[in-house]
Amino acid sequence: MVGIALLGAGIFAKTAHLPAIEADSYLELKAIYSRSQKSAEDVASAFKATAGIYYDVPSAEDAAADETKSLDALLARNDISGVIIALPILAQPSIVKKAISAGKHVLSEKPVAGDIATAEKLISWYNSLPEPKPLWGVAENFRYIDALEYAAAQIKEIGGDLRTFRLSRYGWVAEGDKYLNTSWRKVPEYQGGFLLDGGVHFVAALRMVLAASGEEIAQLVGFSGLLEERLGPVDTVNAVAVTKGGKTGGISMSFGTEFKSGMEVEVVTTKGAVHFMEAWPARSVKTVRKNEKGEKVEEEKEFEFRSGVADEVAAWGVAMGKGVVEERQSPGEALKDLEVLQRLLESGEKGGEVKTVS
Numbered sequence: 001m002v003g004i005a006l007l008g009a010g011i012f013a014k015t016a017h018l019p020a021i022e023a024d025s026y027l028e029l030k031a032i033y034s035r036s037q038k039s040a041e042d043v044a045s046a047f048k049a050t051a052g053i054y055y056d057v058p059s060a061e062d063a064a065a066d067e068t069k070s071l072d073a074l075l076a077r078n079d080i081s082g083v084i085i086a087l088p089i090l091a092q093p094s095i096v097k098k099a100i101s102a103g104k105h106v107l108s109e110k111p112v113a114g115d116i117a118t119a120e121k122l123i124s125w126y127n128s129l130p131e132p133k134p135l136w137g138v139a140e141n142f143r144y145i146d147a148l149e150y151a152a153a154q155i156k157e158i159g160g161d162l163r164t165f166r167l168s169r170y171g172w173v174a175e176g177d178k179y180l181n182t183s184w185r186k187v188p189e190y191q192g193g194f195l196l197d198g199g200v201h202f203v204a205a206l207r208m209v210l211a212a213s214g215e216e217i218a219q220l221v222g223f224s225g226l227l228e229e230r231l232g233p234v235d236t237v238n239a240v241a242v243t244k245g246g247k248t249g250g251i252s253m254s255f256g257t258e259f260k261s262g263m264e265v266e267v268v269t270t271k272g273a274v275h276f277m278e279a280w281p282a283r284s285v286k287t288v289r290k291n292e293k294g295e296k297v298e299e300e301k302e303f304e305f306r307s308g309v310a311d312e313v314a315a316w317g318v319a320m321g322k323g324v325v326e327e328r329q330s331p332g333e334a335l336k337d338l339e340v341l342q343r344l345l346e347s348g349e350k351g352g353e354v355k356t357v358s
Contacts, residue, residue, distance in 0.1 A: 224348025
């Protein structure tokens with residue numbers, strides 16, 4: 001087994017990463033870190049085995065900081081080979097750098113950073129390190145959702161040239177939503193608010209399925225807005241995207257539509273169409289193609305809801321054994337997700353200015 005640590009004690013760390021680690025027979029959770037002692041203890045109490053607790057701020061107001069419980073102390077442990085980082089967006093890059101510098105393999109949550117410039121700087125630093133160096137993967141669980149994997153496989157099987165595509169994702173963030181009520185999301189200091197934090201997932205899904213047709217996004221024109229004041233700076237974007245091959249499609253995302261929800265990703269080629277649909281918790285993929293007689297045939301496959309986190313954590317564990325990170329977890333792939341999202345936001349800020357994606 002490989003000893004790892006979980007850095008972060010938020011909602012997703014507790015409800016997604018912790019069960020994924022517990023389910024993996026290759027990984028052994030040795031330690032949990034959070035800024036506060038209480039939150040680290042809360043996560044540890046949900047873990048079935050024993051894990052060390054590390055924190056910056058003791059629970060007792062008059063207690064002095066204990067250096068033996070610091071993040072540096074955790075990273076100095078020889079029995080910990082890797083860390084999963086699930087911290088607020090703006091806090092992650094410096095911790096990624098610290099962990100890698102300490103010789104630990106890293107799986108950091110998406111987005112890779114809060115903006116393109118920060119991400120590029122961090123990736124450039126990592127790429128400049130001499131070999132051998134610790135592995136760094138970026139967690140994007142949508143790339144491990146079985147229904148989306150199936151949709152991509154269907155597009156490859158159908159073949160043909162791309163005709164058009166679309167991403168549609170609508171949802172509602174209620175006043176008492178558990179994610180909204182985390183302080184760093186309630187008053188975001190990063191671009192896009194929920195459109196960055198959650199929207200990067202949906203962009204990743206579109207890019208994954210679109211790539212199966214051999215295409216990728218090259219240009220964007222978007223218009224953004226704010227439907228719910230509490231979800232600022234923006235919660236909605238509608239855009240037209242153009243691929244490198246010159247094909248156009250649509251992207252619509254909103255977190256402020258109370259009476260419309262669900263997600264759809266569709267790709268249409270000259271030989272058929274594949275349509276991924278999610279109305280939580282149900283998922284399905286509809287495929288349309290011609291049979292040997294030239295008749296259009298539809299088939300639909302349903303899927304149980306899976307977050308993909310267990311599979312991405314398992315893949316990272318395997319990567320540590322092999323010494324190479326899967327392309328699905330590469331920082332470069334995560335940067336492309338972030339770039340598409342940021343260009344959408346920038347276009348919206350400029351009232352529909354055309355933005356290029358590298």
